[in-house]
Amino acid sequence: MTIKNAMRDHGQRYRPRMACLKKVGSAVLLEMQDPKTGVKSQLQRLVITTIPHAITGEDIVAWLANKFNISAEEGRSLGTMLVALGYIYPLQDHKRLVVKPDASLYRFQTPYFWPAQQWPVEDTDYAIYLAKRNIRKKGILELYEQEQYNHLHKWMNHKWDFIVMQAKEQYRAGKERKKPDRAVFDCQERAYWVVHRPPPGTVSGMDYGLDRLIDPNAEEVTETDLIFLTFLWLPSLSCFLPRVKSSVSIGALVKFVTTHKNHDPFLAQCLPSNPWVTDDVSYWTLNMANVEIPTKMRVERWTFSFVELLEDPRGRDDFRFFLKKEFSGENLAFWEGCEDLKWGAAAGMSEKAQHIYKTFLARGAPRWINIDGTTMEATVRGLKHPHRYVLDAAQTHIFMLMKKDSYGRYLKSQVFKDTTKNAINPEEQKFTDAQLDQNARNRRPSLSPIAIRQMELEQKAKLAASGPVDITQVMSKLSKQGKDAPPPPPPKK
Amino acid sequence: MCDQTFMAITFGPCDNCSTTSPLMNIYIKNEPTNYCSFCVEMMACQGLLKGETLASLKNESESLKKKLEEERAKLHDVELHQVAEKIEVVSALSIKTRRVLKGHGNKVLCMDWCKDKRRLVSSSQDGKVIVWDGFTLNKEHAVPMPCTWVMACAYAPSGCAIACGGLDNKCSVYPLSLDKNENLAAKKKSVAMHTNYLSGCTFTNSDMQILTSSGDGTCALWDVESGQLLQSFHGHTADVLSLDLAPSETGNTFVSGGCDKKANVWDMRSGQNVQSFETHESDINCCRLYDLRADREVAVYQKDSIIFGVSSLDFSLSGRLLFGGYNDYTINIWDVLKGNRVSMLFGHENRVSTVKVSPDGTSVCSASWDNTLRVSRALGMPWLLVLYSLT
Helix, strand or coil: CCCCCCCCCCCHHHHHHHHHHHHHHHHHHHHHHCCCCCCCCCEEEECEEEEEEEEEEHHHHHHHHHHHHCCCHHHHHHHHHHHHHCEEEEEECCCCCCCCCCCCEEECCCHCCCCCCCCCCCCHHHHHHHHHHHCCCCCCCCCCHHHHHHHHHHHHHHHHHHHHHHHHHHHHHHHHHCCHHHHHHHHHHHHHHEEEEEEECCCCCCCCCCCCCCCCCCCCHHHHHHHHHHHHHHHHHHHHCCCCCHHHHHHHHHHHHHHHHHHHHCCCCCCCHHHHHHHCHHHHHHCCCCCCCCEEHHHHCCCCHHHHHEEEEEEEEHHHHHHHHHHHHHCCCCCCCCHHHHHHCCCHHHHHHHHHHHHHHHCCCCCCCCCHHHHHHHHHHCCCCCCCCCHHHHHHHHHHHHHHHHHHHHHHHHHHHHHHHHHHHHCCCCCHHHHHHHHHHHCCCCCCHHHHHHHHHHHHHHHHHHHCCHHEEEEEECHHCCCCCCEEEECCC | CCCCCCCCEEECCCCCCEEEEEEEEEEEECCEEEHHHHHEEEEEECCCCCCHHHHHHHHHHHHHHHHHHHHHHCCCCCHHHHHCCCCCCCCCCCCEHHHHHHHHCEEEEEEECCCCCCCEEECCCEEEEEEEEEECCCEEEEEEEECCCHHHHHHECCCCCCEEECCCCCEEEEEEECCCCCCCHHHCCEEEECCCCEEEECCCCCCCCEEEEECCCEEEEEECCCCCEEEECCCCCCCCEEEEEEECCCCEEEEEECCEEEEEEECCCCCCCEEEEECCCCCCEEEEEEEEEEEEEEEECCCCCCCEEEEEEECCCCCCCEEECCCCCCEEECCCCCEEEEEECCCCCCEEEEEEECCCCEEEEEEECCCCCEEECCCCCCCEEEEEECC
């Protein structure tokens, strides 16, 4: 009465991550075993017998490094993977499945025991294996194997007779083999089980995580999916997408990468120093969100694009200050209100939308923004049934307006010139080894974001409690997530 | 400079049910119509219309795929490596592990950085979610989840909450508190409900919305306060394994990658699948770069000696470097423009599950099945989408 393990099909289909094993199994290992161009093999001397076809760790690493034109370290890593998967097994120290780049001996596993085979690794087989070893010599099982044996004995009790019978058969068949063959087979089998039933405390290379719910290699696509594909997505894909020429797009990509090159801490020096390297947090302190004086690098990023300016809270503050001087702060306030509407909580959304309408869009609104007739009409219509994207068209319009007009003027303005002039360019910090050790010992925790947010909320509450309730202060409360300091109220019109 | 062209989105009454909502532009019997996402799903589930068979639909889909390839090929006038020839080579990187975060009892499955550039949250197979200060190696919070295999975790933009989920099919939000003794599990908010495991989650621009992807083949956008489903995204035919938001000006799109070898770009407002990229099964262990504006694949990152698949990717700040965490326990660093491998990071003792660059680009953190996280350092791209091998 065998209970077939129907759920786990260990064929390649449901083990998607192990699909690479096919590639390893067929190509690389066959090449490695080639008598002429493969890894050099030698004889292993046991007490009386010698067994051929043993290879050393350093030969494996050298061969891999040569074949793939990679460094020795990478070759070692790749070799270790082959051992961890069970394609090659170590002859000494058989429980540690790594490649040691020295004269330690290894051997190729027979294809019968390769991990990419179709049949699942059954507990029954493991039980037979353990029983067989027990028969051969009592007490030979290691502690963890003994525990496994007892466990299997308990829950496979119903077929234990079958298991013992199989074990005896295999033991007898083994005795009839020649001694060298038997030694080799024992090694192979032992290696196989070290891979598939790893000793405690070791990592199993066969671990692949969870099974996929839907078979990724299945040919059958369901009806619903096909309908989706044909009638809905593909037509829209070909027609509605505004595509650009490759040269334009790739050119823009290259431009982005080159302009940002000096700002990438992996490619250029981080001034004053990278906190992870020197354990000195000046870089983070100088670049905090609401710092008074920004660094030169930070200000340079604001010139790259309008989005960069808006995404940096300090940049946005500077821009807001400039707009206040030009008496056109309502554009930015409207944009911020729309962002808050889009990303805010679902509750209270229609009230927010109405607020924004009353403050910015209605006739005679206190902070009236200038958008064209069609957009205004569409927005007003949409507001009859407000949803979070109802102000999208208007927001886009205002965004483009700010980007094409205000942004350009900001970059040429006195406000920006002053900011650039005052921006600091920190010196590169050079620490001696002793100072680095000191820094490492003095690592301090920083202010928790929760505490920062609490402080901001208190500050806003104070501001609201102090002055008269003003529609502009209501708008300042709507500014995004309270992360920014509330903007100064604009002059009364 | 980042001049993303905006997709014209229509709002208004749906042609079918007349509710006002964001609409999807679709073709029914070659007639352009505007349906809301709910009606689209209803229609698809109604089965084959009269006069269609499964075979005819398959043929139709094949011919449309060919047409899509032709459209894409028309604008293909230059290759990335041609343009990249004029750019100077990346100088040799020397990247070292700066911190090793030990403390998880089992495989670390996912991690995310906080916007303050030093805190991070990580989730593990043993059901624990830990918030660390990466800089001081302090564990600030530890949340025990009721399920194992917590495959997704995310840090809120404000730094005041985390979201996580996995085999419990849900995404829960835990508001963090300064009180060390407070039981965070008590204030848990169950936000997302899927019909299968949660593979990825991320907050959008605020703490109030979460985007999730699941093994049941869908992605969904949820409101945190009420747990309401705001939008669902159907179109993958197999498990969806990962997702990422677009850093574009309007911030309205995201990309999801699934087991069906497709990467789909979605519009968050209407639920429409805007673009789709398909890979072929033959190359299963490489990373591909897709240009969203030109709508085609522009580069493939692979090497003979890399036999194993990638589990996670991230760009460096300038977009020049691509960090890939592989199943052979290493991290390979690619030069995005020139296509060659720049460097390799060793050190993990089991496969790398997640790789993320910190928000200011100063370091990269890798989470691995060897129960540790490593933060390494050496001395964001609205166009690009990178698809890693779906192994």
